[in-house]
Amino acid sequence: MFTRVDHVGIAVRDLDAAISFYEKTFGVSFTYRHTAQDQGVEEAMGQVGESWIQLLKPLGAETPVGKFIESRGEGVHHIGYGVADVRAALEELKGHDIRLIDEHPRPGSRGASIAFIHPKSVGGVLVELVQE
Numbered sequence: 001m002f003t004r005v006d007h008v009g010i011a012v013r014d015l016d017a018a019i020s021f022y023e024k025t026f027g028v029s030f031t032y033r034h035t036a037q038d039q040g041v042e043e044a045m046g047q048v049g050e051s052w053i054q055l056l057k058p059l060g061a062e063t064p065v066g067k068f069i070e071s072r073g074e075g076v077h078h079i080g081y082g083v084a085d086v087r088a089a090l091e092e093l094k095g096h097d098i099r100l101i102d103e104h105p106r107p108g109s110r111g112a113s114i115a116f117i118h119p120k121s122v123g124g125v126l127v128e129l130v131q132e
């Protein structure tokens with residue numbers, strides 16, 4: 001089902017500071033920046049080879065990333081895996097007794113189609129399916 005690691009999502013409090021840290025320290029360029037009101041985040045994407053780092057700043061304390069930082073602090077928030085077809089992947093997962101957050105695909109970064117799987121079904125790891 002998974003074709004590659006598309007991106008690693010990292011929760012940060014200060015997006016500008018995080019972008020400049022990754023640029024100066026690791027030479028990662030952030031070429032895409034976007035506010036996704038429906039996800040409650042401002043995000044920046046930096047390409048690393050064929051994959052991306054997604055820095056996520058919550059738009060408020062009651063958003064998913066805001067609650068995550070409140071309870072766990074900054075750090076790795078989710079892994080985005082590439083799939084050929086999100087709709088087909090969701091159908092397949094329904095047969096595996098997996099708890100889906102999104103029953104249907106929704107729009108994600110860079111025009112992708114995405115869906116989240118609940119961390120309680122994946123050993124504590126929030127998983128995002130990504131179809132470019």
Ligand code: CMX
Pocket residue numbers: 009036039041054056064065067068071077078101108109116118119120124125126128
């Ligand atoms: N990774 C692992 N576990 C997580 C988690 C994460 N990112 N976020 C929450 N949890 C755990 C919590 O620790 C908590 O565990 P316990 O019950 O053992 O304490 C449990 O899940 C419930 O956490 P909560 O704080 O009560 O949060 P909610 O149930 O309100 O929401 C979740 C959790 C995963 C359903 C919600 O964050 C969600 O829908 N996430 C998907 C959407 C998202 O994160 N969007 C932002 C990214 C945007 C993008 O990449 O484009």
Ligand code: CO
Pocket residue numbers: 007009054078080128
């Ligand atoms: Co993501």
